[in-house]
Amino acid sequence: MTSAQREQANDRSAVRAARPGRTRRSARGAAWAVVAWIAGLLFFLPVLWMVLTGFKREVDAASNPPSWVFTPVLDGYRQVFDRDITPYLLNSLMASVLSTLLVLLLATPAAYALSIRPVAKWRDVLFFFISTKMLPAVAALLPIYLLVKELGMLDNIWTMVILYTSMNLPLAVWMMRSFLLEVPSALIEAAAMDGASLTVTIRRILLPIVAPGLAATALICFIFSWNEFFFAVNLTATRAGTSPIFLVGFITSEGLFLARLCAAATIVSLPVVLAGWIAQKQLVRGLSMGAVK
Amino acid sequence: MTQTIATGAGTTPHRNRTTHPARPGAAQRWTRRAPLLPALIFAIVVTQIPFLVTLYLSTLDWNALRPGRRVFVGLANYGQVLTDARLRAALLNTVVLTAGSVIASVLLGLGLAILLDRKFPGRGVVRTLLITPFLVMPMAAALLWKHAIYNPAYGLINGIVGGSTDWVSQYPMLSVVTTLVWQWTPFMMLIILAGLQGQSLETLEAARVDGAGPWQTFTRITLPYLRPYLELGALLGSIYLVQTFDAVFTITQGGPGTATTNLPYEIYLTTFRKFEYGEAAAAGVVVVIGTIVVATFALRVISSLFRMEDAR
Known part of the structure; x- marks a missing residue:
């Protein structure tokens, strides 16, 4: 969204308010506001329920009718850490952060070669990247599994780093390209006129402008790697298992497990939820691969 | 260029x-x-070589449980796969699951985006609440819905509405789709909301001056204007949802019977439960061919949506 459009969006309610029949309109506006709040709360309810249940005792968590008022306890969380969730969290962190860095290192120069100083067949290259995203992961699972097994790389975090990099690379190339296209060409030409070298141009002109774009791209790559399950469940076990693998391990145990499960689910979801809340603006552009601004 | x-x-x-x-x-x-080369070479090596290997494996009669027997059988696996009732069921389930989730989440997302397009107290908070389901880890979401919400004895739904309906076994497909719609509606809402807020105010005012009612304005002006955003949301949603694995794996394990087995889950079963490597590879190739057909169409949509500006 351009700043002009944003202003326009903000002005819209002002225009509405200035219309005749103001009281009737504002009553209707209040009604819609209530509807919006109800919708928001309804969508949030399962998340709220997850967080609440995580603080219950197992007996309360499995009560019927559900208990909304209870004395919060940390039993669930204590059990999650007793079962040693930490290595799984660290594995997830390592796979996500390393693959995100690798993606940015590969995608940013590639996006440069597809936007500012484009190669001859930039269009074809761009579509090649997006087409790899459309190919179903399941069709590649067997050869990847056999290859990784052959190389002795099963249950190895570096395998996951490589796979997550290839999973996010097309998204990152498209996103970074859309950000680089926004750099005014006059600016780059002026720098060249002044005799600035390529590294100076990149450091002094390109990087400051695309820094928010890099952040948005990193966020999206981080989210998708952190949440990935399909490759993780088939290629890792105890040593390189990531956090969703830890979650699955919980439900095979006997007896009541709901409070523990919700505590663990809250912990593993927290990093992405917080990151997404903080970076709401970048989220839209990132999710649409740069198409929606 | x-x-x-x-x-x-x-x-x-x-x-x-x-x-x-x-x-x-x-x-x-x-x-x-x-x-460009590092990224391009990386993408080719990691994504294309496995497919060549899949192609080779699909010509073998190879069950990992019968060691030492890897016989070249030509296209026999394909015959097996194309006549397999399980795979046909999986294909149908994939279509139902993907289309159902995409359509429902686009419609809900459209409604929510319209609600959020006007100013009201706490709009930022409501927006934050609404995007949260998308940010929850899909595996966590699937486990949450299965055990804390659908469970017949102590799940939230039966806790609120009463009764002892076993939601997952009575409505397996609906249970999976509902979970996916809950997660993907925020995604659609964000994209459509961005579209709505970019709409020209003058056009809307002009329509009002010309005597168009709110409904007319919506169907004649806003909806056609939103079309590219709706298409983009549906397209990106389909790319992800057609590969749904976590929700099926967790909530129904593809059952009861094959009621919710989609293609990713079916191929996963063939590979790691039956160890029929040859057949799994052939099924993979068939899926890839199907994807290429659909993707050719999708890429055309993408190129019109992204208004491929000529590079400088």
């Missing part, structure tokens, strides 16, 4: 010296390609 020279020729002194400004020399072409 040649445009670069055409537009930049007057401003970049050294380029004026080249005799054929429209055709950069070999050296220049390679300096242009250099930044």
Whole structure:
């Protein structure tokens, strides 16, 4: 969204308010506001329920009718850490952060070669990247599994780093390209006129402008790697298992497990939820691969 | 691209010296390609080689439980796969699951985006609440819905509405789709909301002055204007949802019977439960061919949506 459009969006309610029949309109506006709040709360309810249940005792968590008022306890969380969730969290962190860095290192120069100083067949290259995203992961699972097994790389975090990099690379190339296209060409030409070298141009002109774009791209790559399950469940076990693998391990145990499960689910979801809340603006552009601004 | 020279020729002194400004020399072409190559080579190695291997494996009669027997059988696996009732069921389930989730989440997302397009107290908070389901880890969401919400004895739904309906076994497909819709509606809402907020205020005012009612304005002006955003949301949603694995794996394990087994889950079963490597590979190739057919269409949509501006 351009700043002009944003202003326009903000002005819209002002225009509405200035219309005749103001009281009737504002009553209707209040009604819609209530509807919006109800919708928001309804969508949030399962998340709220997850967080609440995580603080219950197992007996309360499995009560019927559900208990909304209870004395919060940390039993669930204590059990999650007793079962040693930490290595799984660290594995997830390592796979996500390393693959995100690798993606940015590969995608940013590639996006440069597809936007500012484009190669001859930039269009074809761009579509090649997006087409790899459309190919179903399941069709590649067997050869990847056999290859990784052959190389002795099963249950190895570096395998996951490589796979997550290839999973996010097309998204990152498209996103970074859309950000680089926004750099005014006059600016780059002026720098060249002044005799600035390529590294100076990149450091002094390109990087400051695309820094928010890099952040948005990193966020999206981080989210998708952190949440990935399909490759993780088939290629890792105890040593390189990531956090969703830890979650699955919980439900095979006997007896009541709901409070523990919700505590663990809250912990593993927290990093992405917080990151997404903080970076709401970048989220839209990132999710649409740069198409929606 | 040649445009670069055409537009930049007057401003970049050294380029004026080249005799054929429209055709950069070999050296220049390679300096242009250099930044692209690492990413391109990486993508080709990691994504294309496995498919070539899949192609090879699909011609073998190879069950990992019968060691030492890897016989070349030509296209026999394909015959097996194409006549397999399980795979046909999986294909149908994939279509139902993907289409159901995409359509429902686009419609809900549209409704929510319209609600959030107007100013009201706490709009930022409501927006934050609404995007949260998308941020919850899909595996966590699947486990949450299965055990804390659908469970017949102590699940939230039966806790609120009463009764002892076993939601997952009575409505397996609906249970999976509901979970996916809950997660993907925020995604659709964000994209459609961005579209709504970019809509020109003058057009809306003009329509009002011309005497158009709110409903007319919506169907005649807003909806056609939103079309590319709706298509984009549906397209991106389909790319992800067609590969749904976590929700099926967790909530129904593809059951009861094959009621919710989609293609990813079916191929997963063939590979790691039956160890029929040859058949799994053939099924993979069939899925890839199907995807290419659908993707050719999808790529056309993408290229019109992204309004592929000519690079400078």
